[in-house]
Amino acid sequence: MIPAIVVFLYLATVLYIGIFAFRRARGKEEAEDYFLASRSLGPFVFLFSLFGTNMTAFAILGSSGHAFNNGIVTFGLMASSSGLVIPLTLFLIGTRVWALGKKYGFMTPVQMFRDRWECTHIGTVIFVVQAVLLVPYIIIGIMGGGTTLYTISGGLVPYWFGGAIVALVVMSYVFFGGMRGTAWVNTFQTVLFLCFGAIALVVIGVGMGGFSSAAHAIQASPMASLLTRERISPYYFFSYTFIPLSAIAFPHILIFCLTARKMSQFKKTVIFYPICILAIWLPCVFLGVMANRVTDIPEIRAKQEARRVLATQGRTMEPEKRDELREQSAGDDVIMLLLQRYAPLWLAGLLGAGIMAAVMASDSQILALSTMFTEDVFAFYGGKTRFGEAVQVQTGRLFIILITIFAYAIALRAPETIFELAIQYAFSGYAALSPLLVAALFWKGSTKWGALAVTLWTVLTVVAVAALQAVVPAPAPGPATILWAPGGVEVLSRTPGGTAVFGFMPVVPMVIGSTLLMIVVSLLTRKPANTTVAKYFGGSR
């Protein structure tokens, strides 16, 4: 119960920070102040908050779980590639979006697209696609909160109550604090899990009797492949470098880029982003792999046994049985189990709070959705002109309550795995939308029809991959199920972890297809007026 009390104290602190931020902004009811903190964030808050915004529950729980089953490849696959691609996109795209936002007052990506390509309803289509791809994040955040509180309290806090508390806390500080509150809470959370990630590594390492003996024992066992990257193909590894393109296309990240007081505040963020990723992901991945050496935690042994049965007998099993074993072998809770076993109670509570910090990253998505709704729909279709800016902010707040209640209601009913899958599709979907930004900012010849083609292609491919994976069950670990191989060339196959096109993840053809469509369709259609193009490219060197 002590860890649960520490987590509740943490939640109270988070709530206080959000409300404190609200008090700073009291008296102002301007949309730019509520949704973008008056574009006034300083370098420290901008760096940690932007990083925290991008760190979901997956960064801590999912990364160690993935490493538990797949080995060290997790770091290269998901962390170090992000450490190169995300700061690069912030440098190239984030700075330009910030400058345009400052010059022309944009508050959402769709506002910029509408202006850049002289379009109205195509912008609304982009808004709808972005919003639909964002909602699963909010739901999974609430689910993660419910599960974490349930585990930390040893089952004393039921899932429905834990989820409700997390939803209420997040909703409250986003409601009162807006962007300023969210940014400060994210900063606090990032500092927390940067500190406690290192502490967890030391405490668990000491508890296990040192990592050297554990690593050597794994090296000498049949699990030695976990210390290599044998379990993942080089094609898959290469494909994964396309996934971080999604980060800059996420509305909550792009909107966050607009909050910096000066463009120079991007400098520290761009430079230190890879180091922050290293500091959080490396301990989590390492601990996930080392958990395989722990023999005195029954839950971990049960996961290993499920994994062994799946690998040896999976081919002859019914798909439902395979799915059941996959769920049993999932390692998302290994960090929690290691903490419960090796950390003193009070420290387990603090570390649990660190995990809650990662789980609660859905605040930025809620605020981004609210900003998008009020700017791209309410204000665009005349609400701001008719009712005024104060009503626009109140509408945003009402939207925050409604979206949180909606997400909580779904979190109570739907199985978590559905949304975990949806998030995987969302990453690929946003990566496929990233050519929109590149074309808008760097290519004078891009058109609204090219943008529409990219958006429709993204919807089509996300739905196609989801449908394929729903219809064709995942095979057991090992060779993929080949679905289409004209002339002996493997074009489409169903792998244990998803789908492969020519051996690559679907995100590769999705991004390439988007890029080609933007080029071809734009070349065939009418360009925006010269004055509009000059507005974006006239002053650039």
Place this chain on the structure above:
Amino acid sequence: MKKILLVVAVAILYVLHQDIWFWRSSYLVFGFIPIGLFYQGCFSVAAALLMWLLVAQAWPSHLEQEVEEADTREDAAR
């Protein structure tokens, strides 16, 4: 020329991420870190150094100037 060199540096680092040379090695650096993980950790540090180089050598300061000029014009118009 400077920009071309920076683009080449980014491309080289991207290629270096695909370290197929350590793919099957389970060698433990310092007796406990698998070499594949150690390499990717060093890669992250190299990425930070490259970002520092980009910021130092190719910072788009003209965007800042444009914003400042626009602000000045706006203030003057008031």
